[in-house]
Amino acid sequence: MPIYLDNAATSHPKPESVYQAVDHALREIGASPGRGGYRRGLDATRIIFEARESLAKLFSISDSARLVFTSSATEALNLAISGMLRPGDHAVTTSMEHNSVSRPLRVAESRGAAITRIPCDRYGFLNPRDLAAALQADTRLIALSHCSNVTGTIQPIAEIGRLARQAGIPLLVDAAQSAGVMPIEVEEMGISLLAAPGHKGLLGPQGTGLLYIAEGIDLPPLLVGGTGGHSSGEEQPEQMPARFESGTHNTPGIAGLRAGVDFILETGIETIRKKEISLVDGIMAGLGAIDRVSLHGPPPGKERGGIVSFTVAGMDPAMIGFSLDQQYDIEVRTGLHCAPEAHRSIGTYPAGTVRVSPGWFTTEEQIETFLRAMRQIVKT
Numbered sequence: 358m359p360i361y362l363d364n365a366a367t368s369h370p371k372p373e374s375v376y377q378a379v380d381h382a383l384r385e386i387g388a389s390p391g392r393g394g395y396r397r398g399l400d401a402t403r404i405i406f407e408a409r410e411s412l413a414k415l416f417s418i419s420d421s422a423r424l425v426f427t428s429s430a431t432e433a434l435n436l437a438i439s440g441m442l443r444p445g446d447h448a449v450t451t452s453m454e455h456n457s458v459s460r461p462l463r464v465a466e467s468r469g470a471a472i473t474r475i476p477c478d479r480y481g482f483l484n485p486r487d488l489a490a491a492l493q494a495d496t497r498l499i500a501l502s503h504c505s506n507v508t509g510t511i512q513p514i515a516e517i518g519r520l521a522r523q524a525g526i527p528l529l530v531d532a533a534q535s536a537g538v539m540p541i542e543v544e545e546m547g548i549s550l551l552a553a554p555g556h557k558g559l560l561g562p563q564g565t566g567l568l569y570i571a572e573g574i575d576l577p578p579l580l581v582g583g584t585g586g587h588s589s590g591e592e593q594p595e596q597m598p599a600r601f602e603s604g605t606h607n608t609p610g611i612a613g614l615r616a617g618v619d620f621i622l623e624t625g626i627e628t629i630r631k632k633e634i635s636l637v638d639g640i641m642a643g644l645g646a647i648d649r650v651s652l653h654g655p656p657p658g659k660e661r662g663g664i665v666s667f668t669v670a671g672m673d674p675a676m677i678g679f680s681l682d683q684q685y686d687i688e689v690r691t692g693l694h695c696a697p698e699a700h701r702s703i704g705t706y707p708a709g710t711v712r713v714s715p716g717w718f719t720t721e722e723q724i725e726t727f728l729r730a731m732r733q734i735v736k737t
């Protein structure tokens with residue numbers, strides 16, 4: 358079996374209960390949720406409801422109907438950004454964003470919105486004072502990631518949330534690299550919109566994602582159409598979450614997502630985070646001791662997410678990834694990781710980095726094997 362160290366792209370493997378939940382939904386339930394009044398139709402509806410409830414518990418959301426299922430974090434981010442920004446509006450973001458934030462912002466810009474991109478430092482940190490200085494009377498959105506998918510840099514979301522709340526500006530957080538591994542309490546942290554994939558730290562299947570939309574946030578839906586209920590009306594229903602969930606749900610995916618979230622709730626987010634920190638510390642220490650290796654992102658001793666990005670002087674990151682795969686059966690990601698501006702911020706553009714991202718099921722032995730492989734690759 359290959360050693361999988363690309364959990365920042367998607368988590369693998371999943372807890373056994375996730376496979377079972379997908380199989381059960383697909384094989385035994387089968388029916389469409391929110392449509393049929395027969396028993397299996399109601400079972401499908403219950404799956405979706407219970408998944409929403411589990412997610413609401415994880416993120417301390419008091420009304421689970423404010424959580425909308427999407428097919429990915431990207432869809433959730435498009436829904437939030439395209440809906441929030443009109444021509445003439447202003448938004449603030451950072452130089453560390455994934456293309457799933459920066460490209461929808463570019464589209465909004467091409468339609469007449471103004472975007473301020475705040476440069477982050479070479480470790481990837483945003484200075485909240487720069488953010489405060491960038492806010493204007495017409496700022497309608499602050500959009501940024503909680504944890505960088507390039508460097509693992511964690512932004513001070515609670516502090517940014519306080520700033521946003523004081524200024525009365527909605528805060529959109531891209532939690533793609535933090536949901537399921539770091540504590541997130543949306544109401545406490547002043548988050549108005551939270552976008553997350555279901556298939557990374559939340560341990561669900563690919564093809565799942567979510568957007569939390571706080572009370573009072575007025576968004577148009579991305580898609581309109583059949584919602585199962587309110588069938589006589591020609592207009593899209595106003596009710597949450599149906600307003601944003603047209604078309605048949607990804608019931609098997611959402612069933613798996615629920616099992617993933619329940620696994621997290623049972624295991625405890627602190628336990629998951631502690632293991633992530635221990636694995637990342639091991640990777641940092643091991644790589645840091647290899648000649649010619651440069652580690653990027655927060656310096657050792659500073660908190661970071663489950664991501665280590667590095668380069669080796671005189672070696673192309675892509676070649677390192679190729680050797681790890683072909684000679685050692687180890688899977689990592691190389692290049693720009695869909696975040697070119699982040700690499701400009703930390704000085705690794707255009708070749709990018711090698712990115713190692715362990716997950717809940719990664720073992721210390723696997724990390725040792727990876728480090729041994731790296732020592733040999735760098736020596737040759």
Ligand SMILES: Cc1ncc(COP(=O)(O)O)c(C=O)c1O
Nearest residue numbers: 429430431455457502506533554
């Ligand atoms: C920071 C960040 N934002 C957004 C995304 C997009 O997530 P998805 O693939 O679920 O659309 C990713 C995935 O790589 C990411 O790392």
